[in-house]
Amino acid sequence: MSTAVADNKPAAAEVVPTFTATLMIRRFNPEVDEEPRWEDFDVELYETDRVLDALHKIKWEQDGSLTFRRSCAHGICGSDAMRINGRNRLACKTLIKDLDISKPIYVEAIKGLPLEKDLIVDMEPFFDSFKEVNPFLMAGPVKGGKERKQSPVERARFDDTTKCILCAACTSSCPVFWTDGQYFGPAAIVNAHRFIFDSRDEGAGVRLDILNDKEGVWRCRTTFNCTDACPRGIQVTQAIAEVKQAIIKGKP
Amino acid sequence: MPEKSASNLVAEPQSPPKIRSPKRPAGTLYRGKEGMWSWVLHRITGVAIYFFLLVHILDTALVRVSPEAYNAVINTYKTPIMGLGEIALVAAIVFHALNGLRIILIDFWAFGAKHQRTMFWVVIGLWVVLLAAFIPRQLMHVFGG
Numbered sequence: 154m155s156t157a158v159a160d161n162k163p164a165a166a167e168v169v170p171t172f173t174a175t176l177m178i179r180r181f182n183p184e185v186d187e188e189p190r191w192e193d194f195d196v197e198l199y200e201t202d203r204v205l206d207a208l209h210k211i212k213w214e215q216d217g218s219l220t221f222r223r224s225c226a227h228g229i230c231g232s233d234a235m236r237i238n239g240r241n242r243l244a245c246k247t248l249i250k251d252l253d254i255s256k257p258i259y260v261e262a263i264k265g266l267p268l269e270k271d272l273i274v275d276m277e278p279f280f281d282s283f284k285e286v287n288p289f290l291m292a293g294p295v296k297g298g299k300e301r302k303q304s305p306v307e308r309a310r311f312d313d314t315t316k317c318i319l320c321a322a323c324t325s326s327c328p329v330f331w332t333d334g335q336y337f338g339p340a341a342i343v344n345a346h347r348f349i350f351d352s353r354d355e356g357a358g359v360r361l362d363i364l365n366d367k368e369g370v371w372r373c374r375t376t377f378n379c380t381d382a383c384p385r386g387i388q389v390t391q392a393i394a395e396v397k398q399a400i401i402k403g404k405p
Numbered sequence: 406m407p408e409k410s411a412s413n414l415v416a417e418p419q420s421p422p423k424i425r426s427p428k429r430p431a432g433t434l435y436r437g438k439e440g441m442w443s444w445v446l447h448r449i450t451g452v453a454i455y456f457f458l459l460v461h462i463l464d465t466a467l468v469r470v471s472p473e474a475y476n477a478v479i480n481t482y483k484t485p486i487m488g489l490g491e492i493a494l495v496a497a498i499v500f501h502a503l504n505g506l507r508i509i510l511i512d513f514w515a516f517g518a519k520h521q522r523t524m525f526w527v528v529i530g531l532w533v534v535l536l537a538a539f540i541p542r543q544l545m546h547v548f549g550g
């Protein structure tokens with residue numbers, strides 16, 4: 154019996170291989186710095202680590218002053234959008250092994266919103282334009298019965314744009330938004346699209362009027378940076394094009 | 406001594422930390438893909454064509470002032486440098502025209518946004534073909550005498 158137990162003992166735990174990656178992080182401390190500065194960190198990482206894990210390692214083991222936002226760490230809350238190697242990505246959805254670790258990994262704050270500290274920007278202008286498109290169901294009393302019924306086809310019409318997590322990766326990847334902060338930005342238009350094409354909603358006219366503004370959908374220059382940046386895979390430029398068409402036709 | 410220690414207990418008036426936003430918030434160049442670069446090229450060629458048209462309208466309007474002045478100006482254009490400039494002009498116009506059609510398709514064709522990348526490379530392909538047909542002829546005109 155005892156020998157059998159001894160045989161069942163697991164072999165010595167395999168050492169999980171690690172590798173070293175260099176992260177170049179664009180730091181900015183508003184109390185000390187005039188301008189942002191690049192700082193590099195060497196971190197020991199596992200194959201399965203994400204950029205967020207690397208940032209955690211730096212914050213917990215090397216420099217506690219590194220400042221960044223993150224909440225759920227699983228791509229749902231939309232807190233940790235940042236520019237990784239020059240492209241807007243969620244730090245919690247970007248695996249280190251998908252990046253070229255022979256070169257430093259460049260991490261900086263998203264562009265076009267006021268930089269507050271290190272990787273944190275002021276999101277208020279972003280949320281202001283989100284609020285301006287009335288991102289809620291606008292509908293009068295239910296006509297007949299108790300429910301607002303919707304067929305699967307009607308639901309599928311706006312399914313893509315329901316996925317938005319408001320991380321601002323799209324809006325802060327838009328060259329028009331960088332130079333003109335008044336532009337509503339892709340995220341606000343995506344959230345307007347979600348209600349404009351909802352068969353239960355009755356406020357499409359109001360939203361189309363808001364987006365027919367000089368700073369509305371017509372500012373879109375179809376650079377497709379937003380579609381490429383979206384961590385939820387929303388076809389953002391397609392959604393903006395559909396809103397443009399709806400404005401031309403005067404109805405969704 | 407007691408006075409000194411008592412004074413130490415009183416919090417010294419601290420100047421509030423200076424908090425300011427950076428002057429240059431931009432960082433590295435954003436690494437957009439075909440869509441962004443086609444937009445950059447479209448804007449550059451558009452502005453270049455605008456300035457050409459400005460000069461072109463002015464020199465053409467000269468014919469109303471006096472045909473001699475018009476001829477004098479047009480003759481100054483007949484140099485190899487202007488000949489090469491014409492190649493740049495045709496390259497800019499052909500790209501702007503083809504990419505303009507691509508943008509119209511993105512806006513008005515239901516599958517335009519889906520196929521924008523393919524359409525960008527079609528634009529580049531057509532651009533190269535058209536220029537390959539034009540540039541040798543133009544060089545023959547300019548340098549062939």
